Amino acid sequence: MTVADPVASPPDAPTDDAEAAAAESAPSPVLVHGCATSDSGGQLVVHPTREQYLDLLRHLLDDGYVQCLDVFGVDYLLHPGRTLPDGIAPERFEVVLLLINHSARTRLRVRVQVPVADPTLPSLFTLWPGTEAPERETYDMFGVEFTGHPDLTRILMPEDWVGHPLRKDFDVGAIPVQFSEGHTAPPKRPA
């Protein structure tokens, strides 16, 4: 694992060949269904590309990961330099899945990079119907669209809300405080 530099590495996702080559040259590549992995405090994390995403998850479901506990996003706009396995180019958004295998008693985390220019991912509704609400939340909060989702509408914010609040460029708002004398304190915004 190396620290992926967003400047040095091309912004486009690498091809499968490049990734396979990178994985082979690594000292001890642990691949899960051909996808790069890393270790996070003892938990296995799989980093598929967007092309590998759906295939990987189909295989994982067959492997016994019968429950997808959660789907949520992270916006790495202000924190671009982060540790990713070789061959995985950092993008602004990352969607994280939590899978659990009850019979083997193992957890697995899937982190997939989603570029801001085309924030789409295939929906996992047909694999784990329980991802319906979490995917809607991820769409609501980050604007990542899940293609094939049966009902991709906002879930927590009002329907007519503009913007996706958990994006890092979405300001934290403040409500003006009204004092008894009639004057109003300006809303404080963090720097």
Place this chain on the structure above:
Amino acid sequence: MTATGSSDRVILSETPFLTSEGEQEMRPRSELGPDELLREVGSVLRMSEAEVAALAQRVVEPSEDQTMIINMGPQHPSTHGVLRLMLELQGETVLRCKPIVGYLHTGMEKTGEQLTYLQGPTNVTRMDYASPLSNELVFSMATEKLLGIDGDIPERAVWIRMLMVEINRMASHLLFLATNGMDIGAVSMMIYGWREREIVLRFLQKVTGLRMNHNYIRPGGVAADMPPGWRDDVLELIDIITPRLVEYDTLMTDQPIWRERLQGVGVLTAQEALALGATGPILRSTGVAWDLRRDMPYLRYDEIEFDVLVGSYGDCFDRYAIRLNEVRESMRIVRQILDRMPKGDYRIQDKKVTPPPRGRINESMEALIHHFKIFTEGFKVPEGEAYVGIEGPRGEIGCYIVSDGSARPYRMHIRPPSFVNLQTLPHMMRGGLIADGVAVISSVDPILGEVDR
């Protein structure tokens, strides 16, 4: 819901199909047909479209004048807060149900990014307000994992955490028993349940200073040691609750009326529960023996004896019985903790995380500065990401933190058990009566503060 950053907000009331209530509305059956059914039932049960179409014909004749779509909630006493259900009814029978949430959304995950790791527990504790200590515990454990001190927490702190979380689980389940009774018509049960819960909360107040929203479990340990005489308080608590649970059995479990109301109502299969991501008592009621305390032990649960309770029918009665008996299991765990509570520190003596003791501040300038720095700037947490999941009273509650090396989480996400569990509602309510629907909502035991965050 308050519009923050009002300049960003545009009212689209002119747009067709976008009422003030928004697009989340349940559409009329005539517009949907088998697609909706495939989504609602077929995907979960892995049925083919042909099977779903066959099912659709069996269920109901889609005739406009026979069915109606009504709202249940958000202001309805049995929706446990501000849950809104859109129900399509044919007479008294529920044909479809769509839960609509978000009325309590206050952006707590965004708030979590503005607070330091020391302030974090004050935020997460308000999510699932019926089991605040589980939220604090999972946030603290994720922070400790990032700090790399998860193995260095003093033994006493670990056991205090276990004790407090189990006592909180009792309070949470007693609240469920109260509201479940109220929803189903055993109104006196409401009074009894609240009364017993208050006894438990009184103990929590004695230890933490607050009935709820404790901010007691913090990264590095707990906020304060157990007060003098806490052992007697716990024993007294158990002595009071144990016979009261027998009274509940007399009042409810053995009552034919109670059983009639719950048995066979809101049945969920194990396949459905797993597919929908349900955890906790809902998953266990379908016969899946999965409890993180036993299956992926954290704290010192692997050194303690307790049973994982499972149901066999997956109905409302199983969920009720599991929670009732989990109170007993929690008391069993608490008794073992009383026997084994070690002596020692209640928080880690890591100068980075723990402020200096009060006495030192009065004597030493450095200690004062150190104290000031920890409470104003907070402590820096190394870069990385971590997820920790524990067994809360409602299922797996988890915390995912991304740190960019600063004193505030870059991203803090709570895996909310109630939010995911709510997806089982349409399946359990399908084909039942409205009155049974109330029992079903109650048996999911959602906490809307945590659903909406």
